[in-house]
Amino acid sequence: MKTPKRIEPLVEDGLVDEVLRPLMSGKEAAVYVVRCGRELRCAKVYKEANKRSFRQAAEYQEGRKVRNSRQARAMAKGSKFGRKEAEDAWQNAEVAALFRLANAGVRVPKPYDFLDGVLLMELVADEHGDAAPRLNDVHLEPEQAREYHAFVIRQIVLMLCTGLVHGDLSEFNVLLGPDGPVIIDLPQAVDAAGNNHAFSMLERDVGNMAAYFGRFAPELKQTRYAREMWALYQAGTLLPESPLTGVFADDEHSADVDGVMREIDAARFDDARRRAAKADAERGTVKDEEPAPPWLQ
Numbered sequence: 001m002k003t004p005k006r007i008e009p010l011v012e013d014g015l016v017d018e019v020l021r022p023l024m025s026g027k028e029a030a031v032y033v034v035r036c037g038r039e040l041r042c043a044k045v046y047k048e049a050n051k052r053s054f055r056q057a058a059e060y061q062e063g064r065k066v067r068n069s070r071q072a073r074a075m076a077k078g079s080k081f082g083r084k085e086a087e088d089a090w091q092n093a094e095v096a097a098l099f100r101l102a103n104a105g106v107r108v109p110k111p112y113d114f115l116d117g118v119l120l121m122e123l124v125a126d127e128h129g130d131a132a133p134r135l136n137d138v139h140l141e142p143e144q145a146r147e148y149h150a151f152v153i154r155q156i157v158l159m160l161c162t163g164l165v166h167g168d169l170s171e172f173n174v175l176l177g178p179d180g181p182v183i184i185d186l187p188q189a190v191d192a193a194g195n196n197h198a199f200s201m202l203e204r205d206v207g208n209m210a211a212y213f214g215r216f217a218p219e220l221k222q223t224r225y226a227r228e229m230w231a232l233y234q235a236g237t238l239l240p241e242s243p244l245t246g247v248f249a250d251d252e253h254s255a256d257v258d259g260v261m262r263e264i265d266a267a268r269f270d271d272a273r274r275r276a277a278k279a280d281a282e283r284g285t286v287k288d289e290e291p292a293p294p295w296l297q
Contacts, residue, residue, distance in 0.1 A: 006045045007032065009116050016043060016120070023131055028187060033123060033131070041112065044119040046091050046187075091117055094187035097164060104162045105240075106155050107182050127178045135171035135181065135212060145216035151180050152209050153225050156202070158240050160233055164189050165198050169205035171212040192233065202226050224248040 003011055003019045010016040016034045023031040023042065032043045091114075098111040098121065110122040124132040140148065152174065159166060166189055173185040192198045206226035214221035223246035231248070232238035 004030075004032065004045065006116065006118055007034070007043050010034075010043065010113070010118055010120065013115065015113050015115065016041075019043070026185070028185070034120070036112075036120070040123045040125075042109065042121050042123045044121065046117045046119070091119075091187065093189060094185075095119060097186040097189040100162055101159060101164065101183075101186070104158055106158045106162070107180070108186070109182065109184060124175045124177045124182045124184075126176075132175040132177045132182065135174045135176055138176055140213070140216045142217045145213040146220065148176075148181050149209060149213035149217070149220050152183075152213075153206070153244065154240075155181070155183055156206060156209075156225075157229055157238065157242065157244070159183075160192055160202070160229060161238060161240050163192050165192050165195075165202045166205050167201045170208040199226075199230050202230060222246075 001019055001021060007016060007019055011019075016036055018035040020033045020035055020040070023033050025031070029044045029046045032045070034041055034043045095111060095114045098108055098119075101108045102110055109124055111119065112122075113120040126132045135148075156166070156169070166183065166186060168185065168188045169183070173183070175182040175184055190198055190201060192202075195201075203226040206229075210220050210223055210225075225244055225246050227248040228244055228246065229238060229242075232242055
């Protein structure tokens with residue numbers, strides 16, 4: 001086929017020898033099967049922001065680092081330069097996430113190169129050498145569903161151990177290769193420690209997986225792995241091999257509202273007493289200490 005214009009720089013640089021066929025076109029990119037020497041790989045061509053259906057929502061951007069203050073100001077103002085910088089940051093986020101996760105042992109497509117908005121990466125193939133199907137396109141037996149669900153949960157744990165949450169995980173962006181599920185599409189990955197929405201996104205990712213695999217093994221819909229792994233993560237004790245049960249009990253102890261209010265009143269009384277004592281000292285007068293109100297005694 002004719003080489004798409006966006007892939008021409010990779011051909012000129014010797015990174016790609018031939019574009020064989022389109023693979024898919026999604027909400028954020030078009031993907032092509034390309035030949036690199038004797039290997040088949042994928043070339044993911046990111047769509048321009050105005051042609052993408054997946055928007056760079058603020059909750060995904062929170063906590064991401066930028067190169068300098070000039071870039072941050074431009075992105076905040078939405079200038080032409082700022083929009084370009086935001087677009088570059090959006091694309092670079094997936095590249096960085098893929099390298100980070102692949103090095104940590106998470107099953108994601110292996111990244112090779114990134115040039116001019118085109119990501120060159122591993123082609124995930126099935127046992128026949130064809131492009132692997134998405135989970136949404138396969139039917140599973142109950143035992144297969146349980147096995148794959150456990151595998152995906154472990155991958156989510158590995159991701160969280162590296163400090164990342166996928167943020168858009170569903171049966172549409174998990175491929176089923178010969179060795180099991182492969183997680184794809186990571187430009188919206190968020191920093192678990194720096195994003196206030198990280199837990200809600202994690203809970204949604206895990207919930208999507210429970211709902212999908214629960215079609216074939218209904219008991220999986222009742223699992224609560226997100227809260228369990230997040231509690232370990234917050235405590236600093238989450239490890240790649242941490243055992244999980246899928247069971248998480250909410251704290252059912254009712255809040256002691258009266259006790260909290262007493263603490264607040266006591267703090268206010270102490271502050272007022274210190275201010276009064278300071279004022280008296282400045283005036284050179286001394287007063288007897290005011291007793292605390294009865295409800296604070």
